[in-house]
Amino acid sequence: MASPETIAKADRFSGGAAWQETRGSGEPALVVRELRKVYDGGTEALKGVSFDMPAGDFLALLGPNGAGKTTVIGILTGLVHKTSGTVAVFGEDIDRNHQAARRHIGVVPQELNFNIFERVIDIVVNQAGYYGIPRSTALPRAERLLEQLSLHDKRNERSRNLSGGMKRRLMIARALIHQPRLLILDEPTAGVDVELRRGMWDFLRQLTAGGTTILMTTHYLEEAEQLARHVAIINRGTIIADGTVKGILSRLHSEVVTVELVEEKAEAAAAVVHAFRPKLVEPGVLDIEIDSKATVGTAVAALEAAGIGVKMVRSKSGRLEEVFMRLTSGGAA
Numbered sequence: 001m002a003s004p005e006t007i008a009k010a011d012r013f014s015g016g017a018a019w020q021e022t023r024g025s026g027e028p029a030l031v032v033r034e035l036r037k038v039y040d041g042g043t044e045a046l047k048g049v050s051f052d053m054p055a056g057d058f059l060a061l062l063g064p065n066g067a068g069k070t071t072v073i074g075i076l077t078g079l080v081h082k083t084s085g086t087v088a089v090f091g092e093d094i095d096r097n098h099q100a101a102r103r104h105i106g107v108v109p110q111e112l113n114f115n116i117f118e119r120v121i122d123i124v125v126n127q128a129g130y131y132g133i134p135r136s137t138a139l140p141r142a143e144r145l146l147e148q149l150s151l152h153d154k155r156n157e158r159s160r161n162l163s164g165g166m167k168r169r170l171m172i173a174r175a176l177i178h179q180p181r182l183l184i185l186d187e188p189t190a191g192v193d194v195e196l197r198r199g200m201w202d203f204l205r206q207l208t209a210g211g212t213t214i215l216m217t218t219h220y221l222e223e224a225e226q227l228a229r230h231v232a233i234i235n236r237g238t239i240i241a242d243g244t245v246k247g248i249l250s251r252l253h254s255e256v257v258t259v260e261l262v263e264e265k266a267e268a269a270a271a272v273v274h275a276f277r278p279k280l281v282e283p284g285v286l287d288i289e290i291d292s293k294a295t296v297g298t299a300v301a302a303l304e305a306a307g308i309g310v311k312m313v314r315s316k317s318g319r320l321e322e323v324f325m326r327l328t329s330g331g332a333a
Contacts (some may be wrong), residue, residue: 002272029213037083059228063234127177183267184216222320230245270286
């Protein structure tokens, strides 16, 4: 039984009834089976892609440029015709029940594609009309979304006057106006500064906590590591890794941690922990490689025994990026 706090979040971010339906049904949000796409000229963009998404999941679809991510998103959203394979969105086949499947999906494309001369509020409300939502319902819903995305004070502005980050948030508001059960984000924070990106992360966390299923593509591997529960890595039209973030990261046989020293004795410290393949970062900081938490203690004990104080030890970000680079470059992770 969900807590009142969780249900309140769902009501706020994705519509209470839709959330309860999603969580209450055991069906997956998305089932992709043997998806193939051959473009005119013979280019095979997808070579039998298969993956599942449970309802309420947050999946990051990762891959280098040209790997097939955009083709997958295009097929899911009806913009690209697949060559073969099947896709079901909450049990609705995209071929047999296209309209029903499409109603479950909200899309935030990579490229900005709204009318720059329209007012912000009108862009969101007019989108609701495509789903048969009356203006009397759409207007207060759009007001709430714009407030949640810190755009309410800009609601009467022409969209061309918004900053790049604001335009990205407007795209999200538009995608959510019909309260979709599956939100697809194609590079949602591209070109957004660090502060705005973190704010969008918080909003997406609240959204998925409220029950919305999210499929995201991103080139920011830290973003995927921070937000996603599951990861699917695609390369040259084939899924080469698929699992939980924790499971994918477990492929690393070692991990890099950063050791911050009390004094600027990084060179002396490196000599003490040479077995951990130290790398000098700056005078009072070095990175070392470990294979378990226990070996962190061993390294710290060796430093302190040598009279070198340790101020802080922290995991180095970018672990998912390391796995990603190994896999997509053809190496074993």
